[in-house]
Amino acid sequence: MADTATRHSPLAHAAGRLTAATRASGGAVRLAELPFLAQVNVRLDPKGQAADAVGLALGLQLPIEPDTVVHAADRAAIWLGPDEWLVVGPPGSQSGLEDQIRAAAGDEPASVTDVSAQRTTLLVTGPRARDLLAHGCPLDLHPRAFGPGRCAQTTLARAQVVLVARDEPRAGFWLLVRSSFAGYLADWLLDAASECV
Structure with a gap:
Protein backbone atom coordinates (compact mmCIF):
# COMPACT_ATOMS: atom_id res chain seq x y z
CA MET A 1 0.00 0.00 0.00
CA ALA A 2 1.31 3.44 -0.92
CA ASP A 3 2.14 5.91 1.81
CA THR A 4 -0.45 8.68 1.53
CA ALA A 5 0.53 10.70 4.59
CA THR A 6 0.87 14.39 3.89
CA ARG A 7 3.13 16.51 6.03
CA HIS A 8 1.63 19.74 7.38
CA SER A 9 3.51 22.46 9.18
CA PRO A 10 2.18 23.67 12.54
CA LEU A 11 1.07 26.95 10.95
CA ALA A 12 -0.13 25.74 7.55
CA HIS A 13 -3.66 26.77 8.55
CA ALA A 14 -2.49 30.35 9.28
CA ALA A 15 -0.46 31.02 6.11
CA GLY A 16 -3.21 33.10 4.48
CA ARG A 17 -3.75 35.17 7.62
CA LEU A 18 0.00 35.83 7.97
CA THR A 19 0.14 37.04 4.36
CA ALA A 20 -2.96 39.19 4.84
CA ALA A 21 -1.46 40.82 7.95
CA THR A 22 1.66 41.67 5.96
CA ARG A 23 -0.47 43.37 3.31
CA ALA A 24 -2.64 45.14 5.89
CA SER A 25 0.41 46.62 7.61
CA GLY A 26 1.55 48.13 4.30
CA GLY A 27 4.86 46.33 4.67
CA ALA A 28 5.55 47.72 8.16
CA VAL A 29 5.61 44.12 9.42
CA ARG A 30 6.03 40.90 7.49
CA LEU A 31 5.00 37.62 9.10
CA ALA A 32 5.70 34.19 7.63
CA GLU A 33 6.37 30.66 8.76
CA LEU A 34 9.62 28.99 7.73
CA PRO A 35 8.38 25.41 8.03
CA PHE A 36 10.40 22.26 8.50
CA LEU A 37 13.82 23.83 9.09
CA ALA A 38 16.33 21.22 10.22
CA GLN A 39 17.18 21.70 13.90
CA VAL A 40 19.86 19.65 15.61
CA ASN A 41 20.69 20.10 19.28
CA VAL A 42 24.40 19.69 20.03
CA ARG A 43 26.07 19.38 23.42
CA LEU A 44 29.83 19.04 23.80
CA ALA A 51 34.05 21.74 19.00
CA ASP A 52 36.68 22.79 16.46
CA ALA A 53 36.13 19.66 14.37
CA VAL A 54 32.36 20.17 14.32
CA GLY A 55 32.84 23.82 13.33
CA LEU A 56 35.09 22.82 10.43
CA ALA A 57 32.66 20.11 9.29
CA LEU A 58 29.71 22.49 9.33
CA GLY A 59 31.57 25.42 7.79
CA LEU A 60 30.81 27.63 10.78
CA GLN A 61 32.27 27.90 14.25
CA LEU A 62 30.05 27.10 17.20
CA PRO A 63 29.66 30.44 19.00
CA ILE A 64 31.17 30.55 22.48
CA GLU A 65 29.99 34.04 23.41
CA PRO A 66 26.64 33.85 25.24
CA ASP A 67 23.52 34.77 23.28
CA THR A 68 25.17 34.89 19.86
CA VAL A 69 24.49 33.27 16.52
CA VAL A 70 26.90 32.37 13.74
CA HIS A 71 25.55 32.15 10.17
CA ALA A 72 27.29 30.61 7.17
CA ALA A 73 25.59 29.92 3.86
CA ASP A 74 22.30 28.17 4.67
CA ARG A 75 23.19 27.16 8.23
CA ASP A 83 28.02 23.65 26.14
CA GLU A 84 24.83 23.63 24.04
CA TRP A 85 23.91 24.85 20.55
CA LEU A 86 21.07 24.55 18.10
CA VAL A 87 22.29 24.01 14.55
CA VAL A 88 19.67 25.10 12.01
CA GLY A 89 19.74 24.15 8.35
CA PRO A 90 17.48 23.89 5.32
CA PRO A 91 14.42 21.63 5.41
CA GLY A 92 15.29 17.96 5.10
CA SER A 93 18.96 18.36 6.01
CA GLN A 94 18.71 17.14 9.62
CA SER A 95 19.95 13.62 8.94
CA GLY A 96 22.99 14.94 7.05
CA LEU A 97 23.70 17.49 9.78
CA GLU A 98 23.49 14.80 12.46
CA ASP A 99 25.85 12.54 10.52
CA GLN A 100 28.34 15.38 9.93
CA ILE A 101 28.36 16.41 13.56
CA ARG A 102 28.68 12.84 14.89
CA ALA A 103 31.51 12.05 12.47
CA ALA A 104 33.34 15.28 13.34
CA ALA A 105 32.97 14.70 17.10
CA GLY A 106 34.47 11.24 16.70
CA ASP A 107 35.13 9.58 20.05
CA GLU A 108 34.80 12.82 22.04
CA PRO A 109 31.79 12.95 24.39
CA ALA A 110 28.93 14.65 22.53
CA SER A 111 25.16 14.59 22.39
CA VAL A 112 23.60 15.13 18.95
CA THR A 113 19.80 15.09 18.78
CA ASP A 114 17.42 15.87 15.92
CA VAL A 115 14.80 18.22 17.39
CA SER A 116 13.38 19.42 14.06
CA ALA A 117 9.83 18.31 14.86
CA GLN A 118 9.90 20.09 18.22
CA ARG A 119 9.66 23.66 16.91
CA THR A 120 8.61 25.68 13.94
CA THR A 121 10.08 29.03 12.93
CA LEU A 122 8.30 32.31 12.40
CA LEU A 123 9.98 35.07 10.43
CA VAL A 124 9.19 38.60 11.57
CA THR A 125 10.62 41.40 9.42
CA GLY A 126 9.84 44.95 8.41
CA PRO A 127 10.50 48.43 9.81
CA ARG A 128 8.13 47.85 12.75
CA ALA A 129 9.27 44.29 13.60
CA ARG A 130 11.08 45.37 16.78
CA ASP A 131 8.08 47.39 17.93
CA LEU A 132 5.81 44.41 17.35
CA LEU A 133 8.03 42.04 19.34
CA ALA A 134 8.56 44.60 22.11
CA HIS A 135 4.82 44.45 22.89
CA GLY A 136 5.23 40.99 24.36
CA CYS A 137 8.92 40.39 25.01
CA PRO A 138 10.66 41.34 28.28
CA LEU A 139 14.04 41.89 26.59
CA ASP A 140 15.48 45.22 25.52
CA LEU A 141 15.20 44.83 21.75
CA GLY A 149 23.83 38.13 15.45
CA ARG A 150 22.21 38.08 18.90
CA CYS A 151 19.87 35.42 20.28
CA ALA A 152 18.07 34.64 23.52
CA GLN A 153 15.84 32.04 25.08
CA THR A 154 12.99 34.21 26.31
CA THR A 155 9.23 34.58 26.30
CA LEU A 156 6.99 36.33 23.82
CA ALA A 157 3.40 36.75 24.95
CA ARG A 158 4.17 34.17 27.67
CA PRO A 169 19.09 44.53 10.25
CA ARG A 170 16.54 44.25 7.45
CA ALA A 171 16.52 40.45 7.70
CA GLY A 172 14.43 40.71 10.87
CA PHE A 173 14.00 37.99 13.44
CA TRP A 174 13.46 34.28 13.74
CA LEU A 175 11.09 33.07 16.45
CA LEU A 176 11.64 29.39 17.12
CA VAL A 177 8.58 28.23 19.03
CA ARG A 178 7.39 24.81 20.13
CA SER A 179 4.91 23.43 17.63
CA SER A 180 2.21 23.13 20.30
CA PHE A 181 2.43 26.90 20.99
CA ALA A 182 2.77 27.99 17.35
CA GLY A 183 -0.92 28.64 16.75
CA TYR A 184 -1.24 30.68 19.93
CA LEU A 185 1.84 32.75 19.10
CA ALA A 186 0.72 33.33 15.51
CA ASP A 187 -2.66 34.57 16.78
CA TRP A 188 -0.91 36.91 19.21
CA LEU A 189 1.40 38.25 16.47
CA LEU A 190 -1.55 38.78 14.12
CA ASP A 191 -3.44 40.70 16.77
CA ALA A 192 -0.41 42.81 17.72
CA ALA A 193 0.41 43.44 14.03
CA SER A 194 -3.01 45.04 13.54
CA GLU A 195 -1.65 48.00 15.58
CA CYS A 196 1.22 48.48 13.11
CA VAL A 197 -0.97 49.88 10.35
Whole structure:
Protein backbone atom coordinates (compact mmCIF):
# COMPACT_ATOMS: atom_id res chain seq x y z
CA MET A 1 0.00 0.00 0.00
CA ALA A 2 1.31 3.44 -0.92
CA ASP A 3 2.14 5.91 1.81
CA THR A 4 -0.45 8.68 1.53
CA ALA A 5 0.53 10.70 4.59
CA THR A 6 0.87 14.39 3.89
CA ARG A 7 3.13 16.51 6.03
CA HIS A 8 1.63 19.74 7.38
CA SER A 9 3.51 22.46 9.18
CA PRO A 10 2.18 23.67 12.54
CA LEU A 11 1.07 26.95 10.95
CA ALA A 12 -0.13 25.74 7.55
CA HIS A 13 -3.66 26.77 8.55
CA ALA A 14 -2.49 30.35 9.28
CA ALA A 15 -0.46 31.02 6.11
CA GLY A 16 -3.21 33.10 4.48
CA ARG A 17 -3.75 35.17 7.62
CA LEU A 18 0.00 35.83 7.97
CA THR A 19 0.14 37.04 4.36
CA ALA A 20 -2.96 39.19 4.84
CA ALA A 21 -1.46 40.82 7.95
CA THR A 22 1.66 41.67 5.96
CA ARG A 23 -0.47 43.37 3.31
CA ALA A 24 -2.64 45.14 5.89
CA SER A 25 0.41 46.62 7.61
CA GLY A 26 1.55 48.13 4.30
CA GLY A 27 4.86 46.33 4.67
CA ALA A 28 5.55 47.72 8.16
CA VAL A 29 5.61 44.12 9.42
CA ARG A 30 6.03 40.90 7.49
CA LEU A 31 5.00 37.62 9.10
CA ALA A 32 5.70 34.19 7.63
CA GLU A 33 6.37 30.66 8.76
CA LEU A 34 9.62 28.99 7.73
CA PRO A 35 8.38 25.41 8.03
CA PHE A 36 10.40 22.26 8.50
CA LEU A 37 13.82 23.83 9.09
CA ALA A 38 16.33 21.22 10.22
CA GLN A 39 17.18 21.70 13.90
CA VAL A 40 19.86 19.65 15.61
CA ASN A 41 20.69 20.10 19.28
CA VAL A 42 24.40 19.69 20.03
CA ARG A 43 26.07 19.38 23.42
CA LEU A 44 29.83 19.04 23.80
CA ASP A 45 32.85 20.58 25.50
CA PRO A 46 33.35 24.00 23.86
CA LYS A 47 37.09 23.83 24.65
CA GLY A 48 37.53 20.28 23.37
CA GLN A 49 38.77 19.11 20.00
CA ALA A 50 35.25 18.11 18.99
CA ALA A 51 34.05 21.74 19.00
CA ASP A 52 36.68 22.79 16.46
CA ALA A 53 36.13 19.66 14.37
CA VAL A 54 32.36 20.17 14.32
CA GLY A 55 32.84 23.82 13.33
CA LEU A 56 35.09 22.82 10.43
CA ALA A 57 32.66 20.11 9.29
CA LEU A 58 29.71 22.49 9.33
CA GLY A 59 31.57 25.42 7.79
CA LEU A 60 30.81 27.63 10.78
CA GLN A 61 32.27 27.90 14.25
CA LEU A 62 30.05 27.10 17.20
CA PRO A 63 29.66 30.44 19.00
CA ILE A 64 31.17 30.55 22.48
CA GLU A 65 29.99 34.04 23.41
CA PRO A 66 26.64 33.85 25.24
CA ASP A 67 23.52 34.77 23.28
CA THR A 68 25.17 34.89 19.86
CA VAL A 69 24.49 33.27 16.52
CA VAL A 70 26.90 32.37 13.74
CA HIS A 71 25.55 32.15 10.17
CA ALA A 72 27.29 30.61 7.17
CA ALA A 73 25.59 29.92 3.86
CA ASP A 74 22.30 28.17 4.67
CA ARG A 75 23.19 27.16 8.23
CA ALA A 76 23.20 28.81 11.63
CA ALA A 77 24.57 27.82 15.03
CA ILE A 78 22.61 29.32 17.92
CA TRP A 79 24.19 29.49 21.38
CA LEU A 80 21.83 27.98 23.96
CA GLY A 81 24.22 27.48 26.85
CA PRO A 82 27.91 27.11 27.72
CA ASP A 83 28.02 23.65 26.14
CA GLU A 84 24.83 23.63 24.04
CA TRP A 85 23.91 24.85 20.55
CA LEU A 86 21.07 24.55 18.10
CA VAL A 87 22.29 24.01 14.55
CA VAL A 88 19.67 25.10 12.01
CA GLY A 89 19.74 24.15 8.35
CA PRO A 90 17.48 23.89 5.32
CA PRO A 91 14.42 21.63 5.41
CA GLY A 92 15.29 17.96 5.10
CA SER A 93 18.96 18.36 6.01
CA GLN A 94 18.71 17.14 9.62
CA SER A 95 19.95 13.62 8.94
CA GLY A 96 22.99 14.94 7.05
CA LEU A 97 23.70 17.49 9.78
CA GLU A 98 23.49 14.80 12.46
CA ASP A 99 25.85 12.54 10.52
CA GLN A 100 28.34 15.38 9.93
CA ILE A 101 28.36 16.41 13.56
CA ARG A 102 28.68 12.84 14.89
CA ALA A 103 31.51 12.05 12.47
CA ALA A 104 33.34 15.28 13.34
CA ALA A 105 32.97 14.70 17.10
CA GLY A 106 34.47 11.24 16.70
CA ASP A 107 35.13 9.58 20.05
CA GLU A 108 34.80 12.82 22.04
CA PRO A 109 31.79 12.95 24.39
CA ALA A 110 28.93 14.65 22.53
CA SER A 111 25.16 14.59 22.39
CA VAL A 112 23.60 15.13 18.95
CA THR A 113 19.80 15.09 18.78
CA ASP A 114 17.42 15.87 15.92
CA VAL A 115 14.80 18.22 17.39
CA SER A 116 13.38 19.42 14.06
CA ALA A 117 9.83 18.31 14.86
CA GLN A 118 9.90 20.09 18.22
CA ARG A 119 9.66 23.66 16.91
CA THR A 120 8.61 25.68 13.94
CA THR A 121 10.08 29.03 12.93
CA LEU A 122 8.30 32.31 12.40
CA LEU A 123 9.98 35.07 10.43
CA VAL A 124 9.19 38.60 11.57
CA THR A 125 10.62 41.40 9.42
CA GLY A 126 9.84 44.95 8.41
CA PRO A 127 10.50 48.43 9.81
CA ARG A 128 8.13 47.85 12.75
CA ALA A 129 9.27 44.29 13.60
CA ARG A 130 11.08 45.37 16.78
CA ASP A 131 8.08 47.39 17.93
CA LEU A 132 5.81 44.41 17.35
CA LEU A 133 8.03 42.04 19.34
CA ALA A 134 8.56 44.60 22.11
CA HIS A 135 4.82 44.45 22.89
CA GLY A 136 5.23 40.99 24.36
CA CYS A 137 8.92 40.39 25.01
CA PRO A 138 10.66 41.34 28.28
CA LEU A 139 14.04 41.89 26.59
CA ASP A 140 15.48 45.22 25.52
CA LEU A 141 15.20 44.83 21.75
CA HIS A 142 16.91 48.09 20.85
CA PRO A 143 19.60 47.39 18.21
CA ARG A 144 22.33 48.42 20.69
CA ALA A 145 21.25 45.65 23.07
CA PHE A 146 19.86 43.07 20.64
CA GLY A 147 21.39 43.70 17.25
CA PRO A 148 22.18 41.36 14.38
CA GLY A 149 23.83 38.13 15.45
CA ARG A 150 22.21 38.08 18.90
CA CYS A 151 19.87 35.42 20.28
CA ALA A 152 18.07 34.64 23.52
CA GLN A 153 15.84 32.04 25.08
CA THR A 154 12.99 34.21 26.31
CA THR A 155 9.23 34.58 26.30
CA LEU A 156 6.99 36.33 23.82
CA ALA A 157 3.40 36.75 24.95
CA ARG A 158 4.17 34.17 27.67
CA ALA A 159 5.24 31.55 25.12
CA GLN A 160 8.80 30.27 25.35
CA VAL A 161 10.79 31.07 22.21
CA VAL A 162 14.31 31.22 20.93
CA LEU A 163 14.58 34.73 19.49
CA VAL A 164 17.26 35.31 16.86
CA ALA A 165 18.18 38.69 15.38
CA ARG A 166 19.20 37.90 11.81
CA ASP A 167 22.62 38.97 10.47
CA GLU A 168 21.38 41.99 8.58
CA PRO A 169 19.09 44.53 10.25
CA ARG A 170 16.54 44.25 7.45
CA ALA A 171 16.52 40.45 7.70
CA GLY A 172 14.43 40.71 10.87
CA PHE A 173 14.00 37.99 13.44
CA TRP A 174 13.46 34.28 13.74
CA LEU A 175 11.09 33.07 16.45
CA LEU A 176 11.64 29.39 17.12
CA VAL A 177 8.58 28.23 19.03
CA ARG A 178 7.39 24.81 20.13
CA SER A 179 4.91 23.43 17.63
CA SER A 180 2.21 23.13 20.30
CA PHE A 181 2.43 26.90 20.99
CA ALA A 182 2.77 27.99 17.35
CA GLY A 183 -0.92 28.64 16.75
CA TYR A 184 -1.24 30.68 19.93
CA LEU A 185 1.84 32.75 19.10
CA ALA A 186 0.72 33.33 15.51
CA ASP A 187 -2.66 34.57 16.78
CA TRP A 188 -0.91 36.91 19.21
CA LEU A 189 1.40 38.25 16.47
CA LEU A 190 -1.55 38.78 14.12
CA ASP A 191 -3.44 40.70 16.77
CA ALA A 192 -0.41 42.81 17.72
CA ALA A 193 0.41 43.44 14.03
CA SER A 194 -3.01 45.04 13.54
CA GLU A 195 -1.65 48.00 15.58
CA CYS A 196 1.22 48.48 13.11
CA VAL A 197 -0.97 49.88 10.35
